[in-house]
Amino acid sequence: MDAKHRLLQAAETLFDQHGYMAVGMDRLTEAAEMSTRTLYKHAGSKAELMAAVLIERDRRFTNQTEVMSVDAFFTALKDWIELEGARGCLFLRAYSETGGETPEIADTVMAHKTAFTARLREIVAADLGRDDPALAEQVLVLFEGAIHAAVYRGPESISAAQAAAAVLIDKARS
Structure with a gap:
C-alpha cells in the first residue's frame, strides 16, 4: 500500500472515530506510520487531508448505493452501516x-450533499416513473435521519425509515 493510501485510511479511521478537531497531526503521523514531512507532502494541510478523506468516502458510498429503487437505497445503507459502523x-x-x-x-461537503440529493431524486424518479421533488426531499430527510438515529438506536432505525419511505412511495404511485 502506498503512503498516500495508508495516510487516507489512517486519517479516515481517526476522523471518523474521534472527530476532526480532536485529531492532531502528530496522531495522524503515528497512525499512518510516516514522518510529519511525508504527511504534509501527501496531505498539504489537515483541512486538505479531511477533504481528501471525504472525497474517498464519497466514492465508496456512491459505489455502495448504485441502485435504482428507494427500497434498495435503504438496503444499501444498512449494508454500509454494517461495513462502516x-x-x-x-x-x-x-x-x-x-x-x-x-x-x-x-x-467538499456541499459538493457531496448536492450530488447525493440529485442522486436520490433520480432514484425516486426511477422508482415512480416520474420526477417528484417533494417526495425526494421527504425520502432524503428519512435517509439522513436514519443515518443519525442508527448511532443511538441501532440499525432498526434504518428499517423504520425504509418502511416509512415505502409508504410514501406507495402513496405517490396511487
Missing part, C-alpha cells in the same frame, strides 16, 4: 465541527 454522517460531522468555515471541508 454507525457514527452518523462524517460529512455533516466535519462540517459541524468546523462551523462550515473551513473552505476545503465546506466545499
